[in-house]
Amino acid sequence: MVFPKSKKMARCSAFSAFTPLTDFGNSSVNHSKDNCIISNPPRIQSKLSHRRVVSSAITAQNKLMETRHSETSNNSSANPPMKLLFVEMGVGYDQHGQDVTSAAMRACRDAISSNSIPAFRSGSIPGVTFDEMKLQIKLGVPQVLQQFLDVERVKSVFPYGKILAVDVVDGGLICSSGVCVEEMGDKNDDCYIVNAAVYVGY
Structure with a gap:
């Protein structure tokens, strides 16, 4: 129901x-x-x-x-940022021996060798002494070679100035030198090219 x-x-x-x-x-x-x-x-x-x-x-x-x-x-x-004064640029080659560090050192020498910086010694910058010069280095290195770069050897190129940083980025070039000279340490005919930018300030 x-x-x-x-x-x-x-x-x-x-x-x-x-x-x-x-x-x-x-x-x-x-x-x-x-x-x-x-x-x-x-x-x-x-x-x-x-x-x-x-x-x-x-x-x-x-x-x-x-x-x-x-x-x-x-x-x-x-750590306040560096007060930038100017930028030096250079290029370095290692035509024989396939040593990317040699190319980087030559790039840095090329960047600084055509410049003179009297302002730090002459007191042209009020309140800034020579000991307060600071450097930042940027290197363009082929990516496959960056692991072989000796940064400490590159730093030895700079006679004075406190190096704050060495920045390694993809850049530079690997090309043929056209000849392999075994007497000069060549393993092949590769030529390594590195670019450098050196930032100078205090």
């Missing part, structure tokens, strides 16, 4: 079927009508949980960026 539903139960069922769930701001939405309570389905709760996780991740990322910015600012204040 089938018993008919009561009017109260019918109202509850109809309300459950047709009442839209539009309040997504709370973890659960309760609609009550005649003691009938409807909660958010699991799908909506899952979306809200995902939003909370994403919000927490963004907050953590922002805090990390603020920390890094603070550290960078502190380092900059501890």
